[in-house]
Amino acid sequence: MTKSDNTPNRRTVLRLAGSGFAATSLAGCLSGGGNDSDSVYIGATLPTSGPFGAVGQNIKQAMELGVKHANQNGDAAGRDVEITFKDTQTDPQRGSQIAQSLIQNENVDMLAGSFSNSVALSITEIAARNDLIYVNLGGGNTTTGEECRPNMFVSATNAVQQSSGSLGYVLSEGLGDSVYAISSDYSWGQDHKTWDESVLAPENDAEFVGNSWTEVGQGDFSQPITDAQQSGADVIVFNQAAGDHIQSAQQANEFGLFENHVCVWPATGITEAGQIGQDVISKDNFYAGAVWYWERETPAATEFTEAYRSEYDELPYGFSACMYAGTRTALRAVGNAETVEMDPVRKELEGMELFPQLWGTGERFRACDHAATVPTLTVTGRDPSEVDGQNHFEVVNAPQNVEETQMRDCSETGCEL
Numbered sequence: 455m456t457k458s459d460n461t462p463n464r465r466t467v468l469r470l471a472g473s474g475f476a477a478t479s480l481a482g483c484l485s486g487g488g489n490d491s492d493s494v495y496i497g498a499t500l501p502t503s504g505p506f507g508a509v510g511q512n513i514k515q516a517m518e519l520g521v522k523h524a525n526q527n528g529d530a531a532g533r534d535v536e537i538t539f540k541d542t543q544t545d546p547q548r549g550s551q552i553a554q555s556l557i558q559n560e561n562v563d564m565l566a567g568s569f570s571n572s573v574a575l576s577i578t579e580i581a582a583r584n585d586l587i588y589v590n591l592g593g594g595n596t597t598t599g600e601e602c603r604p605n606m607f608v609s610a611t612n613a614v615q616q617s618s619g620s621l622g623y624v625l626s627e628g629l630g631d632s633v634y635a636i637s638s639d640y641s642w643g644q645d646h647k648t649w650d651e652s653v654l655a656p657e658n659d660a661e662f663v664g665n666s667w668t669e670v671g672q673g674d675f676s677q678p679i680t681d682a683q684q685s686g687a688d689v690i691v692f693n694q695a696a697g698d699h700i701q702s703a704q705q706a707n708e709f710g711l712f713e714n715h716v717c718v719w720p721a722t723g724i725t726e727a728g729q730i731g732q733d734v735i736s737k738d739n740f741y742a743g744a745v746w747y748w749e750r751e752t753p754a755a756t757e758f759t760e761a762y763r764s765e766y767d768e769l770p771y772g773f774s775a776c777m778y779a780g781t782r783t784a785l786r787a788v789g790n791a792e793t794v795e796m797d798p799v800r801k802e803l804e805g806m807e808l809f810p811q812l813w814g815t816g817e818r819f820r821a822c823d824h825a826a827t828v829p830t831l832t833v834t835g836r837d838p839s840e841v842d843g844q845n846h847f848e849v850v851n852a853p854q855n856v857e858e859t860q861m862r863d864c865s866e867t868g869c870e871l
Contacts, residue, residue, distance in 0.1 A: 494530045494788055496521070496537040496781070497556030499567040499577055499590075501544040505671060506569050506696055508725060509773060513591075514539055515766050516774035517566065520781040523761070529782060531789040542568065546576040553580040563794035564588065566781055569773065571597055571641045578606045585796045587787075587803070589780040591773055594641040595649070595867075598825035602869035605796050607803055607824045609780025610773055611745050611860075613645035616720040618860040619830025620743030621650055621691045623851050625658035629716050629741075630689035632661040634682040636675065636702065637693035639667040646693035646720055663687045672698055675705045683709070691718040696726070703730045703740075712737040721745065722833065723772045727846035735835030735846060743830040745772035747847055750831075752814030769844055776828065779808045783819070815854050822864035822871065829856045 498517055501510040521537045524530060538560055540552040549568065556562045557580065564587040568574040571594030578597070581588040582605050592598065592608035611619075624630060633655050637647040647665050655662040663685045666678035672694075679702075682690045690711060692702045699719050703726075706717050719726075722742035727735050734740065748759045748769045758778065762770040770778070786809055787802035788794055804821035808828070811817065817828045832851035853859045 493534045493536050494564075494785065494794060495560065495562045496535065497553070497560060497562035497565045498537050498539045499542050499549055499553055499556070499565060499573075500539060501569050501573075502539070502541045504543045504545075506544050509569060509696065509771060510541075512725075512768075512771045513567070513569065513774045513777045516762065516770055516778040517781050519762060519765055520778045520785075522765075524782055524785045529785040529789055531792055533789075535785060538562065542570075542573050542577075544570050544573060546570075546572045549573040550576040550580050553577040557581075557584050557586065562586070563788075564784060564799075566590065566784065567777065569593070571645075574606075574608075575601055578603050581605055587784060587794075587796055587799050589777075589784045591776055591780075595645040596641065598823040598867060598869060600868035602823050602867070602871060604800060604871055607780065607784070607819050607826075609783070609808065609819075609826045609828075610776035611721075611743075611828055611830050612825060613642060613720075614649055614862055615828070615830045615856075615860045616743045616745070617646050617649045617654060617691075619832050619851070619853075620720040620741060621689070621718050622654050622658070622860070623743075623832040624689060624716055624718055624741050625654060625660050630660065630687075631658075632663050632687040633689045633691060634663050634685040634687035635665040635691050635693055636678045636682060637665055637667060638670055638672075638695065638698060640670060642695065643668075643693045646691075650691055650693075660689070661687075668694070668698070670698065673701060675702045676709075679705060679709050679711065683711070683715075687715070689716045689718065691720070693720060695721055699726050700729045703734055707734045707737070712739045715739060716741065718742065720830075724748065724769060724844045724846055725771060727835065728844065732835060732838040732841050732846060736837050737835070740835055742833050744833045744847065744849075745828070745830060746775040746812060747772065747831055747833065747849060748775075749845060749847075749849075750813065750852075752811060754810035754814070755812045758810065758812055775812050776826070779810065779812050779817075780826070782810070783808045813852075815856060817856070820857075820864065823867045823869040824871070825861065825867075827856045827861065829853050830860055
């Protein structure tokens with residue numbers, strides 16, 4: 455359930471327990487560092503306003519649904535699960551502040567959420583100092599690389615997985631042999647550009663001819679698109695997300711880029727597709743990576759999609775599926791460990807298959823870097839005449855051997871746990 459402002463926090467519960475008033479109701483409950491309670495408390499840190507607010511709201515609903523299903527199915531050893539949401543506004547400093555507030559004022563047992571690599575890292579430090587598990591979406595490579603932490607698990611794809619499932623697919627299929635990148639100048643975009651240049655291009659005998667840096671919320675991509683056209687590259691990868699993805703795709707079409715270039719976006723979804731326009735994404739040379747897609751044909755994916763649509767009268771985004779699975783998996787680890795303490799829950803999560811299997815590839819949390827082995831789906835746009843609702847995409851590649859095709863070897867991540 456979602457915890458309201460009137461719900462007594464853990465301090466109230468502990469005070470009652472200390473007085474003997476709650477001794478009977480707390481008997482046999484989960485153990486956890488002195489914070490014993492009838493419930494498991496999750497502090498959810500999401501951007502529900504600002505540039506990623508629409509995505510954050512969709513993820514918030516997925517987490518609410520995950521908690522509802524966890525309570526119905528007894529994921530946390532039959533204990534009731536409660537969740538409190540706080541808005542990060544995609545600001546690292548605010549992220550750390552609200553994480554601290556959730557821990558001090560709400561006495562949460564774990565943290566979950568985020569949609570930004572830098573915000574996730576700021577929250578991870580607070581969670582680590584308080585010995586709490588933190589499940590997040592990460593995005594960049596550092597959360598499962600040199601800045602990994604024992605308490606942090608990333609249930610979405612990182613930049614390596616996204617690049618490999620988009621640009622990597624295009625190059626491996628022989629659709630181009632030279633690449634120009636237009637990259638957003640923050641950690642996520644920087645990670646993509648580095649991987650494109652240092653790994654994907656050389657591995658596929660392609661030349662990386664240049665890169666243009668852009669600001670978040672760039673708005674006008676005229677100059678970088680012109681630079682890309684003049685570079686002579688036949689593949690242009692736009693390392694842009696959310697609103698910048700939408701704007702850059704629309705302008706790529708206005709500049710006629712699809713006529714002579716293969717254009718690639720590493721992280722797309724139904725909200726971006728709807729705003730870009732089906733006439734654009736259905737161009738022959740439009741390719742993108744999707745962390746998940748609601749038409750994914752697995753029993754668990756179908757069930758999740760229908761439950762989400764029934765609950766909210768809309769469809770779940772890809773990152774919402776990741777957070778739903780990450781939240782329920784963490785709660786099952788709590789149930790298996792019969793405690794909310796970090797070390798036992800961590801041991802349960804390492805190597806644990808994600809629940810439910812929304813991708814159907816045996817996806818799990820790797821022990822070596824705590825990255826989820828979920829595939830990036832390579833998608834193109836359906837012909838507008840075939841679109842009925844939000845079935846925007848055709849999935850052209852959905853790898854089963856994700857660790858071999860889309861992830862770094864454990865020895866190459868820089869993560870030391």
